[in-house]
Amino acid sequence: MAKRIDVSGLNAYYGSFRAIEDISMTVEPRTVTAFIGPSGCGKSTFLRTLNRMHEVTPGGRVEGKVMLDDEDLYGAGVDPVSVRREVGMVFQRPNPFPTMSIYDNVAAGLKLVGGKKKSEMDDVVEKSLKGANLWNEVKDRLGKPGSGLSGGQQQRLCIARAIAVEPNVLLMDEPCSALDPISTLAIEDLIGELKERFTIVIVTHNMQQAARVSDRTAFFNLAAVGQPGKLIEIDDTERIFSNPSVQATEDYISGRFG
Amino acid sequence: MDISTTKDTPLPSTPPPPAAEEKRAARGATRPGDRIFLGLSRGSGIFLLAIMAAIAVFLSYRAVLAIGKDEGNFFTTFEWNPTGNPPVFGIAVLAFGTIVSSIIAMAIAVPVAVGIALFITHYAPRRLGGPIAYVVDLLAAVPSIVYGLWGALVLVPQLDGLYGWLNDYLGWTGVFEWQGGAPRSMLTVGILLAIMILPIITNVSREVFRQVPQMHEEAALALGATRWEVIRMAVLPFGRSGVISASMLGLGRALGETMAVAMVLSSSFEINLSLLDPGGGTFAQNIASKFSEATEMGRDALIASGLVLFVITLLVNGAARLIIARRKEFSGANA
Numbered sequence: 056m057a058k059r060i061d062v063s064g065l066n067a068y069y070g071s072f073r074a075i076e077d078i079s080m081t082v083e084p085r086t087v088t089a090f091i092g093p094s095g096c097g098k099s100t101f102l103r104t105l106n107r108m109h110e111v112t113p114g115g116r117v118e119g120k121v122m123l124d125d126e127d128l129y130g131a132g133v134d135p136v137s138v139r140r141e142v143g144m145v146f147q148r149p150n151p152f153p154t155m156s157i158y159d160n161v162a163a164g165l166k167l168v169g170g171k172k173k174s175e176m177d178d179v180v181e182k183s184l185k186g187a188n189l190w191n192e193v194k195d196r197l198g199k200p201g202s203g204l205s206g207g208q209q210q211r212l213c214i215a216r217a218i219a220v221e222p223n224v225l226l227m228d229e230p231c232s233a234l235d236p237i238s239t240l241a242i243e244d245l246i247g248e249l250k251e252r253f254t255i256v257i258v259t260h261n262m263q264q265a266a267r268v269s270d271r272t273a274f275f276n277l278a279a280v281g282q283p284g285k286l287i288e289i290d291d292t293e294r295i296f297s298n299p300s301v302q303a304t305e306d307y308i309s310g311r312f313g
Numbered sequence: 314m315d316i317s318t319t320k321d322t323p324l325p326s327t328p329p330p331p332a333a334e335e336k337r338a339a340r341g342a343t344r345p346g347d348r349i350f351l352g353l354s355r356g357s358g359i360f361l362l363a364i365m366a367a368i369a370v371f372l373s374y375r376a377v378l379a380i381g382k383d384e385g386n387f388f389t390t391f392e393w394n395p396t397g398n399p400p401v402f403g404i405a406v407l408a409f410g411t412i413v414s415s416i417i418a419m420a421i422a423v424p425v426a427v428g429i430a431l432f433i434t435h436y437a438p439r440r441l442g443g444p445i446a447y448v449v450d451l452l453a454a455v456p457s458i459v460y461g462l463w464g465a466l467v468l469v470p471q472l473d474g475l476y477g478w479l480n481d482y483l484g485w486t487g488v489f490e491w492q493g494g495a496p497r498s499m500l501t502v503g504i505l506l507a508i509m510i511l512p513i514i515t516n517v518s519r520e521v522f523r524q525v526p527q528m529h530e531e532a533a534l535a536l537g538a539t540r541w542e543v544i545r546m547a548v549l550p551f552g553r554s555g556v557i558s559a560s561m562l563g564l565g566r567a568l569g570e571t572m573a574v575a576m577v578l579s580s581s582f583e584i585n586l587s588l589l590d591p592g593g594g595t596f597a598q599n600i601a602s603k604f605s606e607a608t609e610m611g612r613d614a615l616i617a618s619g620l621v622l623f624v625i626t627l628l629v630n631g632a633a634r635l636i637i638a639r640r641k642e643f644s645g646a647n648a
Contacts, residue, residue: 111534113439140537150528154550154643163546164536200642213532220536 057084057254058124058141058223060105065119066283067097067104069112074100076283078119080273087246087255089265089292092275093307097284098258101275102226105256106142107135123223140168143222143253147229149209151201151216158197160212164220179219187215188245207238214245218253225249227257231264243268262308266296274304376620379613387617393582393599395607395614402614404621406582410499410593411622414574415567417503417588418510423560425507426514433515434522435544446519453512461576464505469577472496472504476589491589497579500588502595505577506570510563517562521555522548554637561633568626571597596622 060082067075075097082088090098103109104117107128121128128138151160161180165171171179180197184190189211193204201212210230217225227246231239246255246268259265265272273289288301299305380387382400390403429449433442473496480491529547538546549556575598579591600615607615 106535108531108535111531136537136539138537139535144535146528146531146535148528150526150532152529152532152547152550154553156643163533167536167538167542167546203642216532216536 057252059084059122060224060254060256061120061122062105063120063122065101065104065117065121067100067109068114068116068118070114073283075104075275076285078286080286080289082254082256082271084254085250085252086270087250087257087268088271088273088289089269090256090258090273090275091260091262091265091307092284092287093277094260095280095284096275096277098273098275099228100284101286102228102256102258103144105224105226106144107138108144110135140164140220141222142224142226143217143220144226145210145213145217145228145230148233149206149213151204151209151212153200153202155201156198157193157201157204157212160201161215161219163216168220183215183219184212186218186249187211188241188248189215205238207234207241210234210238210242211245214242214249218249223254225253225255227255229258229260232260239264262296266292272296274299274301274307276303276307372616372620372623375613376617379610379617382610383614391582391584393603393614395611400610400614404596404618406584407594407596407599407618408621408625409584410502411568411595411597411625413588413593414499414502414506414595415564417500418506418567419560419564421504421507422511422514422563423556426511426559426563427518427556429511429515430518430522431544431548433519435540435548446516449512449515449519453516457509457570457573458576460505460509461573464501464573464577468505469496469501472501476500479589487586488588490587492587494591495579496589497577497591498587498589499578499585499593502574502578503588505573506567509570509573510566513566514556514559514563517559518552518556521552521559525551550643553640557633557637561630564629565626568622568629569597570595571601574598575601 060080062081063079065075065078066073078101090102092098100109105121105128107117109115109117117129119129123141127133128142151157152163155163158180161183162176165176165179181190181194184193189208192208193212201209204212210233214225214230231242234242243264246257249255250270257265257268269292271289272292272295274287274295275284276287277284287303288295288299290299294300295304296308299308379395383390383395383402384399385392385401385403387403389405390401391406393402393406394400395402429445433446433449437445476491476496479489479500483489484491525548529551530543533543533546574595578594578598580594580598580602581592582594583592585592596618600619603611604615
């Protein structure tokens with residue numbers, strides 16, 4: 056049920072400060088799109104506009120259009136809560152609910168929707184944990200707290216929690232930045248599998264990671280501190296890393312600045 | 314950096330330190346300031362324990378003396394006459410009144426306090442939440458005698474309506490049956506105690522809810538939780554042990570409240586099954602109203618009742634700790 060994201064003329068504000076300016080892009084279904092760019096360039100802010108999490112921040116405000124297939128996420132009468140059920144998110148730091156067991160963490164989103172029997176719930180939990188490549192490691196301790204897992208396992212638990220509600224899009228905000236290289240590799244493999252079913256957008260500071268996992272890469276930059284972030288270019292990942300059309304992208308990728 | 318171990322560059326001008334100092338260095342340097350502070354803090358700790366032990370010994374001794382002379386059963390007698398001949402006194406009425414009034418107070422105060430705390434931290438705009446929190450802080454600082462005055466002069470005369478309503482609709486249960494006397498009963502005490510312990514429970518709960526990590530609330534939001542569902546999934550479970558601790562603080566005050574209870578309760582040594590009929594008493598109220606005119610025997614009897622209150626408080630706190638400890642691995646403290 057992966058859907059296409061179509062953004063046009065998007066601005067996001069914190070109070071009166073404009074964090075990102077006039078962003079337009081299209082993300083095709085069943086692809087992985089990576090956002091790269093220096094810190095503070097607004098890539099995370101932009102990611103959070105895609106599931107209306109930006110407006111949770113005090114003073115957060117968005118102008119412009121985000122289409123999910125033919126539904127305008129910022130249209131009049133659209134409930135942000137239902138948007139977030141359609142667009143799942145994985146955060147920078149693994150954040151399983153510490154007061155819940157592994158099972159309850161995965162089932163948390165399902166319980167919000169309601170109307171599932173225990174046996175159906177069991178099936179979805181198993182399927183989601185398998186989908187997150189975590190089932191074999193936790194199947195004997197589903198009743199134990201999720202906070203007892205390692206960082207990498209916790210992050211995969213969060214991915215299982217996000218995919219359990221079958222979203223159309225999966226957003227990942229630097230999902231590996233708090234993880235060791237082996238856990239990172241496990242998540243990257245998982246992203247490769249998940250893109251069969253979901254549209255994935257991932258923010259990363261690790262350029263090798265962007266090159267490894269993504270089909271398309273978007274480069275964001277800002278003119279100076281205090282200026283809004285802008286989308287410099289978006290193109291096939293291969294092209295961005297071999298022959299980008301903007302000089303700033305090449306400078307960033309080759310490490311000449313930022 | 315230990316110079317004596319760097320063999321490549323010996324510094325003959327630095328003599329090797331004597332053995333005693335090496336030993337001390339291994340334990341960690343102790344400077345005069347550290348030693349003085351260690352002595353002070355250790356001394357304070359021991360001093361506190363000694364005082365506690367002295368109080369306990371004194372109270373137990375006097376209490377045992379009194380209970381030894383008691384001709385009634387100390388736990389079941391509905392009478393308080395330690396100076397009579399023979400002396401007869403028992404704590405049944407006091408224990409009943411103390412526990413019932415505290416239960417009423419907790420039943421009213423805890424939900425309201427949690428509600429106020431959630432409103433301040435998660436619903437109110439910052440401009441409104443700040444002043445409300447400030448007012449609640451002020452309420453916590455009002456002396457209990459002032460609450461007692463307010464209870465006796467303002468609250469009691471206002472309660473006729475509520476009592477009549479309770480009697481009309483719930484009178485058949487017996488618990489809310491009202492004979493029409495002045496509303497100076499256990500329910501009034503419970504309501505007043507609820508108002509008195511509301512600020513402390515609210516304040517502590519508010520701090521606990523404020524400390525729920527942003528990332529857990531965002532996790533719930535990103536799953537498509539409404540604001541109430543965020544509170545149910547992330548905030549309340551995380552704050553659970555804190556709210557229990559806050560309630561215990563409030564309960565401690567309710568159990569031991571003296572003046573305010575003495576001022577609104579029309580006390581007597583009987584147990585009324587109806588909460589609306591005057592009568593009954595609490596440990597602290599009984600001590601306050603009898604102490605000034607008591608003989609030595611009377612004082613010892615009051616001390617014995619105070620000891621029972623102390624034991625009840627200990628038991629309640631222990632139970633609360635057990636509840637918290639039972640789900641420790643899910644507490645969120647290890648996140």
